[in-house]
Amino acid sequence: MFFKKKTVWYKLFASVEAANSQLNIGRVTTINIGKKKICLAHTSEGFFAVNDKCPHNGASLGNGHCTVEGSVVCPVHRYHFDLKTGRSKSGLGSYVEPYPLETRSDGIFIGFEEIHWDLF
Numbered sequence: 001m002f003f004k005k006k007t008v009w010y011k012l013f014a015s016v017e018a019a020n021s022q023l024n025i026g027r028v029t030t031i032n033i034g035k036k037k038i039c040l041a042h043t044s045e046g047f048f049a050v051n052d053k054c055p056h057n058g059a060s061l062g063n064g065h066c067t068v069e070g071s072v073v074c075p076v077h078r079y080h081f082d083l084k085t086g087r088s089k090s091g092l093g094s095y096v097e098p099y100p101l102e103t104r105s106d107g108i109f110i111g112f113e114e115i116h117w118d119l120f
């Protein structure tokens with residue numbers, strides 16, 4: 001029996017145009033995918049997705065905002081988290097989990113790493 005990691009992709013938007021019309025540059029929002037809450041941010045570098053729960057005290061990062069430096073800012077205590085790496089930029093020794101996004105011809109997708117097992 002072997003455990004294998006596999007990325008499972010979920011469609012967020014049907015197209016880049018649909019994504020742009022629903023989330024303007026400089027905005028963040030919270031989206032639910034299954035049981036996961038995701039903070040989706042739209043910066044001048046594109047879309048980014050991180051876990052929505054702030055590791056400091058659990059606030060929803062989707063209620064915050066993003067900066068031109070590529071951070072999401074928590075709405076409660078204003079800690080900054082890098083949208084590419086998830087690392088705190090505010091001296092907090094923790095991070096939020098970043099999730100990969102992929103733009104394809106049929107839409108924008110988010111990937112979640114899941115563990116599966118095979119008998120052979």
Ligand code: FES
Pocket residue numbers: 054055056057058059074075076077078079
């Ligand atoms: S709850 Fe997010 S910085 Fe405190």
